[in-house]
Amino acid sequence: MRPRPFRLLLAGVLAAVLGLVAAPVGSAATMGNSHAAAMQAALAQRGHYVGTIDGLVGPMTRVAIQAFQAEVGLRVTGKAGARTVEALGGPARGVQGRTVVQQGDVGWHVVRLQFLLAWHGFPSGKLDGVFGERAQEAAERFQRWAGLPVDGVAGPATFRALRKPPVRLKARLSTPVAAVVGDVFGPRGDRFHAGLDLPVEQGTSVGAVKAGRVAYAAFHEGGFGNLVVIQHRHGLRTRYGHLSEFSVQVGEAVRRGQTVGLAGSTGRSTGPHVHLEVLFRGAMVDPLPLLTR
Ligand SMILES: [Zn+2]
Structure with a gap:
């Protein structure tokens, strides 16, 4: 479910009526977890998930994990343990910090990159896990924005910058x-x-x-x-x-x-x-x- 901006807007209207001018209309949207987003994309690719790729694990994601676990013969828990993550094309335990993603790559870490780039203000179309031209361009624009060397290759420095929260004005x-x-x-x-x-x-x-x-x-x-x-x-x-x-x-x-x-x-x-x-x-x-x- 989405947050309820509607109620927040009403609160803003009320505040204005009460004379509390310049009250913000709504609060910032909640950024989900990039690994969870990559997992949702992998589950969607296998036909188990039709929800939004938002990185927020709710009932729809848990049901999809269960269906996938049953399909591949893993213990059905609805929780994404290390085995489930690996079976979905995710990283094996202990290799997360050394990710490098570049043009031509596909899969889990590409979704993570696309998701994080989008939240930082550089969306690149579909969160499909394919590192094409648009993703490369978005990565370069982010690198320039963040003062990193602009090479379109997302290595540890780029991911580190992307792990910081998006800019708040x-x-x-x-x-x-x-x-x-x-x-x-x-x-x-x-x-x-x-x-x-x-x-x-x-x-x-x-x-x-x-x-x-x-x-x-x-x-x-x-x-x-x-x-x-x-x-x-x-x-x-x-x-x-x-x-x-x-x-x-x-x-x-x-x-x-x-x-x-x-x-x-x-x-x-x-x-x-x-x-x-x-x-x-x-x-x-x-x-x-x-x-x-
Ligand atoms: Zn619109």
Whole structure:
């Protein structure tokens, strides 16, 4: 189950009503364990798991482990012991610290890398355990971001940097539309949703979350539909996707709260909503804990 951003949003509204302005709308999404995510992906590949690859071991994961254990003749415990992990293609006991993953590799540690990269703001498509071009590019971008040598090979230094928690910003951003929160930042199926969905009625005014300058305002082929991107100070950038109309032009300065466009469902979208992304120096971060009423 997902956290309940809905309740958190209501709490935010209440706080605003009570005069506690600038109360954060919601708390950060919970990052699961990368080994558990790799295990879920391995179970999914074998047809035992259809849940989200979130690295959070719940009843669905335990049932999948049981089914796998029964299938391969291991003792059915629902817990992933060393034998179960090895049978799923995971590391043998004692070799975890010496992982090196690079292009062409497949399997457990590649899923771990993809999962950790996504949570640190560099998603690379499907969490499929295949180290292709997109994963390599994401690894390089993370290495540059983290001040590591940029070689696209994920060795102990890269994994060590990825084990640190994702960056937490102190920025306070205005909510672009009044809405009950939809999909949050985090794993979604076998992919990673790197933004926040705010379902609203078609044509709702979408406000800039902070003052800045418009860096992009056009149709985007990558699935965003009509997209506005605003560059703010201190390396912060925000994106507003699926708009029905633009209210700003590239190069224009915008104030906090100024309408940048109208909400819609253009691009890869199943209904009117704002897909909000927040980037810090190129890394995507969870917008929810930054939003204030
Ligand atoms: Zn979205």
